[in-house]
Amino acid sequence: MKVCLGQINTTPGDFDGNQARIVRGIEMAAQEGADVVLFPELCIPGYLSQDLMYHPDYVGCNDDVINDLCELTGTLSTELHVVVGHIQHNPGPGKPFFNAASVIGYGKVLGTYHKHLLPFYDVFDELRYFQPGRELLTIEIAGEQVGIAICEDLWNDKDSDDYNHLTNPLARYRDAGVDVILSLNASPYVHDKSWHRIRTIAPGTDDLSVVYVNQYGGQDELIFDGQSFVLTNRDLIHRSSEVKEDSFAVVDLKTATPLVRQVANDDHRAAILKSGVSLYELLVVCLQDYVRKSGFSELVLASSGGVDSALVCALACDAVGSEHVHAIRLPSVFSSDHSRVDAIQLHENLGCWDYELPVAHESFVDRFNEHFNVHATSLSNLVTRTFNEQQYGSVADENIQARIRDLAVMHFSNAFGAMPLSTGNKTESACGYYTHFDMNFSFAPIKDLYKHQVFELARVHPSIPDSIWQKPPSAELAPGQTDEASLLPYAVLDPIVQAHIEEYISSFDAFSSWVQRCNEDNQVISSELNVLQAWCAEPPSHADYERIVSLIGRMEYKRRQTCPGTKVSKVAFGSGRRLPIVEKWS
Secondary structure, three states, X not given: OEEEEEEOOOOOOOHXXXXXXXXXXXHHHHHOOOOEEEOOOOOOOOOOOXXXXXXXXXXXHHHHHHHHHHHHHHHOOOOOEEEEEEEEEOOOOOOOEEEEEEEEEOOEEEEEEEOOOOOOOOOOOHHHOEOOOOOOOEEEEOOEEEEEEEHHHHOOOOOOOOOOOOOOHHHHHHHHOOOEEXXXXXXXXXXXXXXXXXXXXXXXXXXXXXXEEEOEEEEOOEEEEOOOEEEEOOEEEEEOOOOOOOEEEEEXXXXXXXXXXXXXXXXXXXXXXXXXXXXXHHHHHHHHHHHHHOOOXXXXXXXXXXXXXXXXXXXXXXXXXXXXXXXXXXXXOOOOHHHHHHHHHHHHHHOOEEEEOOOOHHHHHHHHHHHHOOOOOOOOOHHHHHHHOOOOOOXXXXXXXXXXXXXXXXXXXXXXXXXXXXXXXXXXXXXXXOOOOOXXXXXXXXXXXXXXXXXXXXXXXXXXXXXXXXOOOOOOOOOOOOHHHHXXXXXXXXXXXXXXXXXXXXOHHHHHHHHHHHHHOOOOOOOOHHHHHHHHXXXXXXXXXXXXXXXXXXXXXXXXXXXXEOOOOOOOOOOOOOOOOOOOOO
């Protein structure tokens, strides 16, 4: 049986655009003599459609595409079967919709499958909308018995997940004696997930084939990495390892030569991850799609000569082209000469537009406080009391520099029509180490990267000067200021944040044990493991750990107001992490 893998990039509500991509895949599959063409989960309405589904005409548009595809297959000269994901109304009790996959051929719908296992963790909330399916769908294609599954349906094969699903579609299909399972997926990327998918699914493929087609492209904060694959008898026989515009690979399940035999063996982990799509590529694609799908073509950011803004500037240039990127240098009296030189060199290397707007913040502070102090004779007034008691928050004088920079970026965006980018990373966001508006622009490309990941990507980028990632990070809001002096060394701070946010670790002893386990498993959690281990052994570290964890909890109100950014970790700040702002636990 020849299968065409329709790995396409969809957009919620873009029924015409999604249909056009599906039609191109059908035409390609027909030309190549494929027996079946398989597209991603919910490819007709786009994934995630979320509450758009509640609009009365939304599912109707979805149904219109199904009808059009039926008509198209009726005109084909080949016996091509088309498998597409869509929404279907639930006429019975329960949730209003089904997450459905239909097999279309010969001008009609030959069968429809409803997703059984509906994820309700992290960014997923499918039980809000969909009623779980109960029945299998088996259909004969090219003499083979073929079963249909949707994404999560494959993950309960070992009864090993944490959700105690009562059904196991993959095991039921094996018991039914199917030869091939066609799996439609909209599986967003997180670190190492391409290996996790293969390692989890491959052991269940004895005496059958699994064709796994995944969506690719950016959708809001999610990046779908594609990396579709085909497994037969635990062997990997195909893998789409590039993220590019609509991939339509055709695989003959009978004659394909295995790429990796017994692929679930842990010895293959490093090779599978290395041959996959890189983190940098995915960050570019997510930014590119967010800009393009939002109707923008130009980008603007504040470029300080620091490592975070340098990486964002490079990502922007790769996403939309350097001629569409506007980098504004905004030096204050505390900005160093080397930062100015570094930023100019970066912009020249990348070929983007360079602007300079000096920030004269001291006059702003004087003027503000002069106007606020109009009730100086009223001892009950807040401003008067604060000055009299010498409790004035002088850090506000430093932060006004960042606020003026934000104002400049927003003015450029509003006046000239460029989308503004935030440059904050996950470590700083966790600690609230930014002014309120720094992370309130349209998109934050490195929002889910720890500082050591930012350094690593900057270090290997050919256009980012070495001097940018080699110097100590600093907001340069005061003389001699450095980020690590204000917080902790990033070699320590990164893993504290990762353990607390992704593993929900909140005690020093548990953190120390986690560091040891990560070291034993060769997990990279710090830029300098020896620094981290030495810090864990020092008695004063207990108090510093508690201070940082408490700080992370108190900063939830700031993070809630930040813009979306590309999600690449198991738990990111955004829709997948839901905590109360006002609470007493932290």
